[in-house]
Amino acid sequence: MQLTRMLVLALGITVAQAQTPIHLIPQPVSVQTKSGTYRLTNSTSIQYNQPAGKATADLLAKQLNGPTGFSITPKSGTSGSIQLEINTTPDAKLGDEGYTLNATTKGVRITANKPAGLFYGAQTLTQLLPKEIGSKTAVSTNWTIPAVQITDYPRFGWRGIMLDVSRHFFPKEDVKSFIDQIAALKYNTFHWHLTDDxxxxxxxxxxxxxxxxxxxxVARTGHFGDRADPKPGEPTPYGGFYTQDDIREIVWYAQDRNVTIVPEIDIPGHSMAALAAYPELSCTKQQVSVNPGTNFADWYGNGTFKMKVENTLNPSDENVYVFLDKVFTEVAALFPNPYIHAGGDECYKGYWAQDPGCQALMKKLNIHHVEDLQGYFMGRVEKILAAKGKKFLGWDEILEGGISPTATVMSWRGIKGGIEAAQMGHNVVMTPTTFAYLDYNQGDNSVDPPIYATLRTQTSYNYDPVPDGVDAKYILGGQGNLWTEQIPNLRYAEYMLYPRSWALSEVYWSPKAARNWPDFVTRMENHFDRADVAQINHSKAVYDAIVKTSMNGDKLMLNMAGEIPGLTIYYSTDDTMPDQFSTKYTQPVALPDGPITLRVVTYRAGKPVGHLITLSRDALMKRAGQ
Known part of the structure; x- marks a missing residue:
């Protein structure tokens, strides 16, 4: 009887292990589950068949040894229980970044054509392990890997995340952590926004x-964009910069993780910090300060604006191009990738219109519109970059003044610029505000600190970077952009990145046909748990209700929805705190007249989730456009 009981228990454990759910992000091309598991132990060996696999083997051992407490030492060979294999005969379907992963009860074998593929296979391997693999200290758990056969390769060659380090400075070690996190999600491009106002x-x-x-x-606190102007002679304690040795170290660090760094020097606008140092490069030559987050522009509803403080380089001054040649000579030497991003966005031309030198240049060039001076400027910049062996990349405004056929366009103002550029034969990186701006709020503006707009995770997940009617060969891929006006540190950067960067990783890596929002939600929730163990911050705004209002005659109508499956919404308007016994929302409802306050909560599987949303009648009327 005891032996029978032990056999049943053993069989039960085997079945449970064989049915271990697999929650990978991004979703691979093909996943075939099998029976059984492989158990990682201190006797596990990691071997690589070619020297090019050593860097990935070393990184994998480091990822495994910390949380497990093991001391696995990789070595060259062909018989590792975790074997990293670079194909001697390339597998055409895998390309440069694809891999296969075969996990059995005896071990794991990862094959790839190039080291990049081995690295991505290793990232998948760590996601197959229990969530404790993200622990910063050694823990005791059953380190099992489910038996599985995976074939995987990316949809797009450009899979990026941009980090703005100008508005808030991120120290070198934070930048490395950022690179670690995006590389684990199979992003291969780090767009580094290094200069701005x-x-x-x-x-x-x-x-x-x-x-x-x-x-x-100068030091300032409070909402970015509403801060006080610098005072004459005021100390300037806030900031920092990366030395050239720092840059080289970070570039090397990224290369080991298959991440290419694309530096951005944002010109001719967004140059207030440069002009604070060298005011003679502006039209007015007036001294300006590095901006601490003041309201330095009037923005109009149609996307146009007027600068109150000059932040543009003077396109008619030859000294500007001498300056830029010096800058790009040093930048080009530091970054081995083929691209340098030269900005080109939001360039205010009002100072150009009033400058005699710019007017004389327009006459010489037979230019009738001051806006076209930017085309001349960016053309000069492109020639400087070409002389350094670099390709020119810029925001979609560079289309407005005319650019060379070799320029690459980063489409951010919706998808229109990307469509136009592709139809003109330009390579395009798609990063529209409407799907990929990660500084936008993830949930209700009454919960998170308000910013310009809202971008929900489901919206990012549903994005397709190839617009209808566009030849896909011109779409290099896409990226998410994290501007940091309201993001002072890495912890909050993580909060804004996740889960939307998980969603975008799947947009840029996985086959379009494989995308499935309810399935992604299940995997996302597993990654919430994994992120908790790894001490990586993240938002759970997906659990919050989406609250909208409209007018039906003189009645204020309430329309609510959930972003993920299985949410039940309850609300009150009688100054009580809502719970599962309050009014359940099932369909649009007319709100009562009077000075009400709406309170909304969500439940899932009978338990409260998400945030309490509280909105006054005035706030509700505003949402209805009143």
Missing amino acids: NGWRIEIKSLPKLTSVGAFR
């Missing part, structure tokens, strides 16, 4: 004031 963050040795002056600003 709020700080110049890269050392240029031939122009030392760019960092001695341009990297630091």
Whole structure:
């Protein structure tokens, strides 16, 4: 009887292990589950068949040894219980970044054509392990890997995340952590926004004031965009910059993780930090300060604006191009990738219109519209970059002044610029605000600090980077952009990144046909748990109700929905705190007249989830456009 009981228990454990759910992000091309598991132990070995596999083997061992407490040491060979194999005969379907992963009860074998594929296979392997693999200290658990056969390769070659380090400075170690996190999700491009009005963050040795002056600003707190102007002579303690040695270290760090760094020097607008250091490069030559987050522009509803403080380089001044040649000479030497991003966005041309030098240049060039001066400027910049062996990349405004056929366009103002650029034969990186701006709120504006707009995870997940009617060969891929006006540190950057960066990783990596929102939600919730163990911050706004209002005659109508399956919404308008016994929302309802306050909660599987949303009648009327 005892032996029978032990056999049943053993069989039960085997069945449970064979049915271990697999929750991978991004979703691979093919996943075939099998029976059984492989158990990781201190005697597990990692081997690689070619020297090019060593870097991935070393990183994998580091990822495994920390949380397990093991001391696995990789070595060259062909008989590892975890075997990293670079194909001697390339598998055409895998390309440069694809891999196969075969996990059995005896071990794991990852094959790829190139080291990049091995690296991505290793990232998948860590996701197959229990969530404790993300622990920062050694823990005791059953380190099992479910038996599975995976074939995987990316849909797009450009899979990026942009981090703005100008508006808030992120120290070198934070940048490395950021790279670790995006690489684990199979992003291969780190767009590094290094310069803007709020700080110049890269050392240029031939122009030392760019960092001695341009990297630091006055200390301010409060909502970015509403802060007080700098005072004459006020100290400038806030800021920082990356030395050229820092840059080299980070570039090397990223290369080991198959991440290409694309630096951005944002010109001719967004140059206030540069002008604080070298005001003679502007039209007015007036001294300006590195901006701490003041309201320095009037924005109009149609996307146009007027600067109150000059932040543009002077396109008619030859000294500007001497300056830029120095900058790009040093930048090009630091970054081995083929691209340098030269900005080109939101360039205010009002100072150009009033400048005699710009007017004389327009006459010389037979230019009738001051807007076209930007085309001339960006053309000069592209020639400077070409002389350094670099390709020119810019935001979609670069289309407005005319650009060379070799320029690559990053489409951010919706998808229109990307469509136009592709139809003109330009390569395009799609990163529209409407799907990929990760600084936008993830949930209700009454919960998270308000910013310009809202972008929900489901919206990001449903994005397709190839617009209808566009030849896909011109779409290099896409990226998410994290502007940091209201993001002062890495912890909050994580909160804004996840889960939307999980969603976008699947958009850029996985086959379009494989996308399934309810299935992604299940995997996302598993990654919430994994992120908790890894101490990676994340938002759970997906659990919150989506609250909208409209007018039906003189009646204020309430329309609510859930972002994920299985949410039940309850609400009150009688100054009580809602719970599962309050009014259940099932369909649009007319709200009562009078000075009501709406309170909304969500439940899932009988338990409260998400945030309490509280909205006054005035706030509800505003949502209805009243």
